[in-house]
Amino acid sequence: MRIATWNINSLRARMDRVLAFLERHDVDVLALQEIKAKPPQLDLAALEQAGYEVAAHGLNQWNGVALLSRVGLADVRTELPGVPTWPQDETGVVEARALSGVVGDGLRIWSLYVPNGRELEHPHYGYKLRWLEALRAEGARELAESAQSRTAFVGDFNVAPFDEDVWDMEFFADKTHVTPPERAAFQAVVEAGYADVVRPDHPGPGVYTYWDYQKLRFPKKEGMRIDFVLGSPAVQSAVTGSFIDREERKGKGASDHAPVVVDLEF
DNA sequence: ATGGTTGTGCTACAA
Secondary structure (H helix, E strand, O other): OEEEEEEOOOOOOOHHHHHHHHHHHOOOEEEEEOOOOOHHHOOOHHHHHOOOEEEEEOOOOOOOEEEEEOOOOEEEEOOOOOOOOOOOHHHOOOOOOEEEEEEOOOEEEEEEEOOOOOOOOOHHHHHHHHHHHHHHHHHHHHHHHOOOOOEEEEEEOOOOOOHHHEOOOOOOOOOOOOOHHHHHHHHHHHHOOOEEOOOOOOOOOOOOOEOOOHHHOOOOOOOEOOEEEEEOHHHHOOEEEEEEOHHHHOOOOOOOEOOEEEEEOO
16 A cells, blocks of 8 residues: 655645546555645545545645545544634634544554644744644554554654755744654653654755755755654555655656655565 | 745735
8 A cells, every 4th residue: 555645735635646647656555734725615526536535624725734545544533632723713614634534454544734834933833842742642642542453643844854855954043843842742742652754764965855945955955854754653564655746846846845655665 | 146935815814
């Protein structure tokens, strides 16, 4: 089974790229982030024609996540237990940043769009840290229930876990994504039992999944590794290969993120 | 020249 994760930065704007990507790489399951749409706005006919079931969770124009699967899609969930909301609860607004389903041979895959954090002084930064702690708790609960659970947390984590995951640490000295609290929150998910299954085969430095649209970051090879596939022990031992599809960042109409692809054999 | 973007939805905002 081939799974992938991709921050698509608007599914409607890039439906053609998604369809071409699925076909080109023979992808069974694709987790998308930043779909930037509410489900009724999506025209899913072409995806369904291609054999994919779709679950989408979107509540506003900024974020939203989806799962596409041609190997079954059962028990869809749209909330991580205990995850905080943003903006503050009194507005009544919540976000769509997590969606999971059970695909293939009993794999629960979560499509996650971790809060960005914005600036260090911004309330969104604390929200990001609390969000990651809720993810850790859910991951720990899942493995406490069954150490054999096939669970994958995939998506845009908006954290560069190591210095080698950004092109220039000096540039990020006063910015989010690299601060010790963010890295500790990410590492806590890893230590709960969910390893980055791509890094061993694709060590850095210079291995990135995101390049800002601005300042010619892509041609200058100034990117960040912030998109991950984190797998429970059962998933880790099923990995047979992986790659980052850097080609998808090229050309007109590219997302600012590249897809991350992982092959699994249970 | 010290900048060079993009999507959504309506002109600001998020990334």
